[in-house]
Amino acid sequence: MVIPPETHLSETSLPPPHPESDISSDNPFSPLRNDIFPCTACGEVFQKPHFLEQHQATKHAVSPLLDGDSGKNIVRIIFKTGWTDKVRNPEIHRIFKIHNSTKILARFEEYRELVKAKAARNGAVVGRRDERCIADGNELLRFYCSTFMCDLGLNGSSGICSQQYCSVCGIIKSGFSPKMDGISTLSTSWRAHMAVPEDVEEEFKFMNVKRAMLVCRVVAGRVGSEGDETNKEDGGFDSVIGRGGGNMAHHTKVDEEELLVFNPKAVLPCFVIVYTV
Structure with missing residues (x-):
């Protein structure tokens, strides 16, 4: 979804935080949704972009x-x-x-x-x-x-x-x-x-x-x-x-x-x- 430049997101438009959730940026062992890199060819998921690149360079060359x-x-x-x-x-x-x-x-x-x-x-x-x-x-x-x-x-x-x-x-x-x-x-x-x-x-x-x-x-x-x-x-x-x-x-x-x-x-x-x- 594209947000027009004149549209501003305020804090009130965001959902309230969930303190009970233990998935946070402070916890390096909890994978966040934007920290996974799936291979579009086979679906295998990687935690780092260079791992995905290595995978694609050898497995889908x-x-x-x-x-x-x-x-x-x-x-x-x-x-x-x-x-x-x-x-x-x-x-x-x-x-x-x-x-x-x-x-x-x-x-x-x-x-x-x-x-x-x-x-x-x-x-x-x-x-x-x-x-x-x-x-x-x-x-x-x-x-x-x-x-x-x-x-x-x-x-x-x-x-x-x-x-x-x-x-x-x-x-x-x-x-x-x-x-x-x-x-x-x-x-x-x-x-x-x-x-x-x-x-x-x-x-x-x-x-x-x-x-x-x-x-x-x-x-x-x-x-x-x-x-x-x-x-x-x-x-x-x-x-x-x-x-x-x-x-x-x-x-x-x-x-x-x-x-x-x-x-x-x-x-x-x-x-x-x-x-x-």
């Missing part, structure tokens, strides 16, 4: 896209379009939407605003406006292939595991690691697939290693090329074209296969595809 869902068809088409190998076709087993935590989402949005602001400042100073960067941070849809070791999404499960070497679950839970020397994102699923050693499943079969494809939103920002003396500290570029790229300095249109993004906050995984070849 993904949700399956079902057959007939228009979103599933779109993701499937995006994934298959880049597959140029006519001999071996990927078989999609499961597609999931990733429910990023509020923390990861906030990091992504804040980074995009920084890139937009920097592009606007640069345009004002040097007179060259990077319109895409100013508009949306030069956001692109890119692919990232990695491995996982658990039963991710099997039988409709929405949780992720906490195994140390389960890369996909680690990325979904915490985002990309700042320890990485840039994040290599690819323009097609086929190129992303090829970026992971072909025999990784066979070599680590004893560890139940499988691969999955992450479909990501990427804030590319101002893009340099390997020919430039570009590094993540110089502040001039936010990402760089990798192998096979042309001279892309000072341009924002990216068609090249590999884009190395300097800041892990710039990559937001949105869907995960479990597949085999």
Whole structure:
């Protein structure tokens, strides 16, 4: 119920206190109604908001896209379009939407605003406006292939595991690691697939290693090329074209296969595809 601003609550409008009640703010062991935080997905109740966030980040991290869902068809088409190998076709087993935590989402949005602001400042100073960067941070849809070791999404499960070497679950839970020397994102699923050693499943079969494809939103920002003396500290570029790229300095249109993004906050995984070849 919305109270109009001209309406004032006076003490007389409030119900009289009940001294016989032992539920009060002075008693830390008595849970007040506004001190509980229920999970909207499963109904489990938590006493602290960060406990609820941890619960949702692990137990409800993904949700399956079902057959007939228009979103599933779109993701499937995006994934298959880049597959140029006519001999071996990927078989999609499961597609999931990733429910990023509020923390990861906030990091992504804040980074995009920084890139937009920097592009606007640069345009004002040097007179060259990077319109895409100013508009949306030069956001692109890119692919990232990695491995996982658990039963991710099997039988409709929405949780992720906490195994140390389960890369996909680690990325979904915490985002990309700042320890990485840039994040290599690819323009097609086929190129992303090829970026992971072909025999990784066979070599680590004893560890139940499988691969999955992450479909990501990427804030590319101002893009340099390997020919430039570009590094993540110089502040001039936010990402760089990798192998096979042309001279892309000072341009924002990216068609090249590999884009190395300097800041892990710039990559937001949105869907995960479990597949085999």
